[in-house]
Amino acid sequence: MSGVSSYPRTRGTYVSPEVIRALLAQGYISEEDVQGYNESLLGTPDSGRELIKEVVQVLLKDRRADVAFLDKINAGILQKQFAAATDGKPAPVTVYHHSGARNLNGFSYQSVPYTKKLDRALYKRERYDFDRKERALWLRDVGVTHAQALRSAGIPQREIDRMVEVGKPPDGYQVHHRLPLDDGGDNSPDNFILIKDDVEHRALHGYYNPAELRIRHLALGETATVALAVPPKDTIIYPDPSKGYVSNSVGFSVFMEMFDEH
Structure with a gap:
C-alpha cells in the first residue's frame, strides 16, 4: 500500500499520526511508505473504534465506488x-x-450471482411476511425441535421457552436469511439461522465488506458475482461452540489484505 504518506498532500484527506502508527504496527505499511511524512507518530488514539473506521475510510476512500475494483476483489476472495x-x-x-x-469460523465464501430483485413489490411482501409471520413460526419450531442445540450454544431455558410461547428470538439474537431476500432468497425454514446480533450479525453486514460494497452499487435487476459470506449448513445457531463455530478478533491488516490487488 505504497503512497499512503502522500494522501495529505495529493488527495486532500488528512491521515492522522495515530492512523499511520496503527498501520505500521499492523505491518500493513512500511517505514519506507511513510518517509517524508512530517507529522509525529507518537500520538495515541482516543478510541480504537474511531481509529479503525478512520483507517478504512482513508484507505478505501477512492475505491469503494470503483465497480471494476470491487469485482476484482470479490473474484480474488473466491x-x-x-x-x-x-x-x-x-x-x-x-x-x-x-x-x-x-473471523467467522464455520462460515464460507460462496460465489453468488447476486441479482438485485427487480420486483420490489414481491420483495416488500416477502419482508412483510417474514416480520409478521414466518420468523415467529420458525422460532417456535426451533425452540421445540432444537432445544438441546440451543442450550449447548448457551441459550438459557427461559429464552427457549419464550421462543416457543411467543415466537421471539433470544435476547441479543437475530434471525438471519442465509441467502438474502434481496437476491434469490426466500422465507423457507432452511434459509434461516439464529445469529448473535453484536458482533456477529452486525459484522456480517459490515459496511466495508467486499460483497456489501459491490451489492450497494447494483441497480434493480442488475447482477454481479460476489463473495457472499454464508453460514454453516449443519447448525441452526451461530455462534455454536459445540461445533467450533465461533468468531474471533483478528489483526486489522488481515481484513485489509482482502483489498490487496497483488
Missing part, C-alpha cells in the same frame, strides 16, 4: 477460498466491524 478448499483447509471468512475485524 480464488483464495477455492485454493484453501483444494488444500483441505477452510478459508477464514473475515468481516468488518467498527470495533475491529472478525
Whole structure:
C-alpha cells in the first residue's frame, strides 16, 4: 500500500499520526511508505473504534465506488477460498466491524450471482411476511425441535421457552436469511439461522465488506458475482461452540489484505 504518506498532500484527506502508527504496527505499511511524512507518530488514539473506521475510510476512500475494483476483489476472495478448499483447509471468512475485524469460523465464501430483485413489490411482501409471520413460526419450531442445540450454544431455558410461547428470538439474537431476500432468497425454514446480533450479525453486514460494497452499487435487476459470506449448513445457531463455530478478533491488516490487488 505504497503512497499512503502522500494522501495529505495529493488527495486532500488528512491521515492522522495515530492512523499511520496503527498501520505500521499492523505491518500493513512500511517505514519506507511513510518517509517524508512530517507529522509525529507518537500520538495515541482516543478510541480504537474511531481509529479503525478512520483507517478504512482513508484507505478505501477512492475505491469503494470503483465497480471494476470491487469485482476484482470479490473474484480474488473466491480464488483464495477455492485454493484453501483444494488444500483441505477452510478459508477464514473475515468481516468488518467498527470495533475491529472478525473471523467467522464455520462460515464460507460462496460465489453468488447476486441479482438485485427487480420486483420490489414481491420483495416488500416477502419482508412483510417474514416480520409478521414466518420468523415467529420458525422460532417456535426451533425452540421445540432444537432445544438441546440451543442450550449447548448457551441459550438459557427461559429464552427457549419464550421462543416457543411467543415466537421471539433470544435476547441479543437475530434471525438471519442465509441467502438474502434481496437476491434469490426466500422465507423457507432452511434459509434461516439464529445469529448473535453484536458482533456477529452486525459484522456480517459490515459496511466495508467486499460483497456489501459491490451489492450497494447494483441497480434493480442488475447482477454481479460476489463473495457472499454464508453460514454453516449443519447448525441452526451461530455462534455454536459445540461445533467450533465461533468468531474471533483478528489483526486489522488481515481484513485489509482482502483489498490487496497483488
